Amino acid sequence: MKLDLRRIGLAVAAPVLAIGVALILATLILLVAGDPVVAVWQVLFKAPLPRQVVAIVNEATVLYLSAVAVAIGFKMNLFNIGVDGQYRVASFAAAVFAGANFLPGWLNIAVAIVISMITGALWALIAGALKVGRGVSEVISTIMLNYIATYLVAFFLKMAAVKVEGSNATSTAVLAEDSRVPGISVNWLLATNNKIYGLIFLAIAVGFIYWFVLNKTRFGFDLRATGQSETAAVASGINVKKMVLASMVISGAAAGLVGMPLLFGQDYAYGDTVQAGLGFAGISVALLGRNHPAGMAIAALLWGYLSQISNGLQISAGVSDKLVLIIQGIIVLSVVIAYEVVRRAGLRLEQRRVASELAAQASTKTEEVAV
Amino acid sequence: MTSAETTADLSTSTALAVELQGITKRFPGVVANKDIVLSVRRGTIHAIVGENGAGKSTLMKILYGVQAPDEGTISINGEPVVLKSPTEAIKAGIGMVFQHFMLADNLTVLENVALGAEKLYGIGDAARARIRQISRDYGLRVEPDDLVADLGVGDRQRIEILKVLYRGAKILILDEPTAVLVPQEVNELFDHLRELKSEGLTVIFISHKLDEVLSVADEITVIRRGTTVAAVDPKQVTARQLAELMVGSELPSPQTEESTVTDRLMLELQGVELGTTGQAKVLDGIDLKIHAGEILGIAGVEGNGQAELVELIMGMRRPSAGKVLLEGDDITAAGVRDIREAGVGYIPEDRHRHGLLLEAPLWENMILGHQTQAPNIKGPLIDAKAAKADTQRVVDEFDVRTPSILVTAGSLSGGNQQKLIIGREMSHAPRVLVAAHPTRGVDVGAQAAIWDLIKDARRNGMAVLLISADLEELVGLSDTIRVILRGRLSGEFDPDVVTREQLGAAMTGADSAEGTHNEA
CATH class of the missing domain: 3.40.50.300 (P-loop containing nucleotide triphosphate hydrolases)
Known part of the structure; x- marks a missing residue:
């Protein structure tokens, strides 16, 4: 019990430390820029409006899915920077299929989601195969694949686009009414008619599956072992190449889900106005949440909060909302440093504790200990 | 204690270039070095022998400032020093030639040597002249404008040696220098080491190849299980005795029991x-x-x-x-x-x-x-x-x-x-x-x-x-x-x-x- 408290303490210490450092550094930046410090913090710490709360939860839902996709790679020491490209290719494929209305209602949605996962997985598999077959760093290949994804999707979007009267936006066919996932109304709780994405349940399910597979299955054990020590993994009989392919594919499949709440709950089509950069935000959220299913949920909410609340900065404080990007950047940087510091401190602490407990045991037994 | 082979005069040959007293280094769960005692006289080739894992490399890292000892003192030329980084070790006149060469293939010898030491002689003609001079002084036969990619293993090792001399090292540590060489190159290397010695430099030579150690070293220190167990004169020991010192014989001996060997x-x-x-x-x-x-x-x-x-x-x-x-x-x-x-x-x-x-x-x-x-x-x-x-x-x-x-x-x-x-x-x-x-x-x-x-x-x-x-x-x-x-x-x-x-x-x-x- 005592050990658990210490563990939790250490786990919480790092993000709190990082956020604290980020606030201090952001204040310094404001001072240097001659911006109104007090006004800015008043805006950023103001309780969000009811409609903002819904927006925060919705943004967090999408970010969480992206973070899980990134975390699957992180757990194996793979840096899947390509979630961004993977979810865009996947969303586009799903939007084209769902927009064509081959299937009725819910079936259409379910099959489209599966298609999205498969497309994301295949796109990620390219990077996995390059790494296993040719030793290409997944960092490089996924970044390149992000660019390819951008232009490939733009190219196909032009071909698949449906012309809408009185609009120059390019987009796929709009989903039929019965192929949309209804939002969840929260007007009984909050004074707003805005709805939470129905696919929030998908995010929760993905979080649970992530936790279960990683911690409870043999596959998860192999994956974590490979991430902790590739040499020990090889000696234990794990086929590391297979694991690289498997984790890239699963990460890509999870990335395929990122765009689903947007497609079925908000945009109802894939167009050139679709939100980009979610894959990169997912990296930040995964880092901040320490690849932990609950930690990433909290981090996703924090990220959503910061980006929603930043909208008021320009109006209320006369400061660019880009300030929030700076704060987010500093949080990520400091969190990476803080985790490493806390991790090392934790290991040292435990070594010392084990040594002292053994010494105590030995002296009570009044035995000679050869340690 | 006097060495007949040193050509330097007696007063410098008896002065200690490196002296370690009671060096102890612990890693979690392991003691890598324990009570290391080492005296290296100036102008000699001093070999440190021991099995892999005996603690030689930890000791060298301590001497080169890569790791700080938990206990003990280091003296260079009689002055106690604290080496916090390789930079400080280099300042104290210690140079390290690593087993795995650290040279950029696509650069010339001059560029490789001057890299990171640009402040000393620049990167132009002054540096080129300095390299030629060192090469001449110690007979290293290094040509500053050769491309490293074109050179063989023996040449590269001489460049590594020249690199540390260029940085002003008076004490050279060579980590398993013969591991990568063929026998003829080994003999050549040993000639170079003797040359360095005759110019008054001190060489610390790490190895587990006993015949080589016996042929080139003036003194030998044996390390076993993290501690120095003996300092011997190569003229008075055989390879067998040295091997015994390396693997030790005072440990509790496991006893063989009756044979249980089957024909399966x-x-x-x-x-x-x-x-x-x-x-x-x-x-x-x-x-x-x-x-x-x-x-x-x-x-x-x-x-x-x-x-x-x-x-x-x-x-x-x-x-x-x-x-x-x-x-x-x-x-x-x-x-x-x-x-x-x-x-x-x-x-x-x-x-x-x-x-x-x-x-x-x-x-x-x-x-x-x-x-x-x-x-x-x-x-x-x-x-x-x-x-x-x-x-x-x-x-x-x-x-x-x-x-x-x-x-x-x-x-x-x-x-x-x-x-x-x-x-x-x-x-x-x-x-x-x-x-x-x-x-x-x-x-x-x-x-x-x-x-x-x-x-x-x-x-x-x-x-x-x-x-x-x-x-x-x-x-x-x-x-x-x-x-x-x-x-x-x-x-x-x-x-x-x-x-x-x-x-x-x-x-x-x-x-x-x-x-x-x-x-x-």
Whole structure:
């Protein structure tokens, strides 16, 4: 019990430390820029409006899915920077299929989601195969694949686009009414008619599956072992190449889900106005949440909060909302440093504790200990 | 104490260039260096010999400022110094020539030498002149405008030496400098070292090749198990005596019991080779047989193919020729997991790299390597409850000293980590146990316990391949001993009659004729 408290303490210490450092550094930046410090913090710490709360939860839902996709790679020491490209290719494929209305209602949605996962997985598999077959760093290949994804999707979007009267936006066919996932109304709780994405349940399910597979299955054990020590993994009989392919594919499949709440709950089509950069935000959220299913949920909410609340900065404080990007950047940087510091401190602490407990045991037994 | 070979006058040759007193360095769970005492006289070649893992490299890192000692003092030219970084070591006149060259192929010699030391002579003609001058002074034959990519290994080593001289080093540390050289190049290197010595420089030479050490060194310090055990005069010792000092003889001796060897052949290697065409083979023509209840000991100086032999049996490498048979079944092409499931237990040489997940709790480490075996799994799921119960049993039975099975493996001492690994491997009742240096880096108490465990395994009919650098251990435990040298196995030695001199000779190749004639 005592050990658990210490563990939790250490786990919480790092993000709190990082956020604290980020606030201090952001204040310094404001001072240097001659911006109104007090006004800015008043805006950023103001309780969000009811409609903002819904927006925060919705943004967090999408970010969480992206973070899980990134975390699957992180757990194996793979840096899947390509979630961004993977979810865009996947969303586009799903939007084209769902927009064509081959299937009725819910079936259409379910099959489209599966298609999205498969497309994301295949796109990620390219990077996995390059790494296993040719030793290409997944960092490089996924970044390149992000660019390819951008232009490939733009190219196909032009071909698949449906012309809408009185609009120059390019987009796929709009989903039929019965192929949309209804939002969840929260007007009984909050004074707003805005709805939470129905696919929030998908995010929760993905979080649970992530936790279960990683911690409870043999596959998860192999994956974590490979991430902790590739040499020990090889000696234990794990086929590391297979694991690289498997984790890239699963990460890509999870990335395929990122765009689903947007497609079925908000945009109802894939167009050139679709939100980009979610894959990169997912990296930040995964880092901040320490690849932990609950930690990433909290981090996703924090990220959503910061980006929603930043909208008021320009109006209320006369400061660019880009300030929030700076704060987010500093949080990520400091969190990476803080985790490493806390991790090392934790290991040292435990070594010392084990040594002292053994010494105590030995002296009570009044035995000679050869340690 | 005077050396007849130094041409420098007596007053400088007796002054100490480097003096270490009571150097101790601890890593979590391991003491890497303990009470190191070292005196190196100016203008001499001083060799430091010891087995790999004896603590030589830690000592050199301390001397080069890479690591700070926990205790003890370092004096350079009589002045006590604290070296916090290599930069400070270089300032104090210490230069290090690493075993693996640190040169950029696509740059010229001049660029490589000046890189990072631009402040000294710039990067132009002044630097070029300086390189030519050093090259002339010490006969190094280095041409500043040659492209490194065009040069051979011997040339590159001379560039590395020139690099440290260029930075003003008066004390040169060479880490296993002959490891990469062919015999002619070795002789040439030794001529250069003698040249450096005659110019008044001090050379510290790290090696485990005894004949080389004896031919070039003025003084020798022997390191064993992290501490300096002797300082000897090369003119008064033989290679055999030195080998004895290196492996030690005062440790508690494991006692052989009555033979339990059966005629059931468990592990057989037939004509196994490992290597790429055009290069010297890492393993060559390996034939060996181990029966149930037999311990086959492999002696040898590290780096003669032992690690590759183990990795090959475990399926981590594929032989380029030959077969590996496990009780008659061909496992040459099998994967690591298949081989482990088939009943081959593995105690790796480097438990931190190959045996444990240091940041995972003990019970997860019990699963490692046995992810597909009871009691760790229930279908595709990990059975944490059963695995934890099994871990507790191993901790109790094998006397792993830990406050809990939930602490990370990295927080245990080396001996307890090793007992956990042995307990883990024994728990799955292997038919064959591959044990590489099972008592390396563990304390004396744990060492005796580990020996007992290996003897139990033998009594229970396991076939054990024991690889060790500790002759005492090999003689005490093995039913048969063979020596590996440059990837080839010698004939069989009977541990009851073989002398450590005979083994030492076979290990160093100092007297290979005698070794093969002593086949049992």
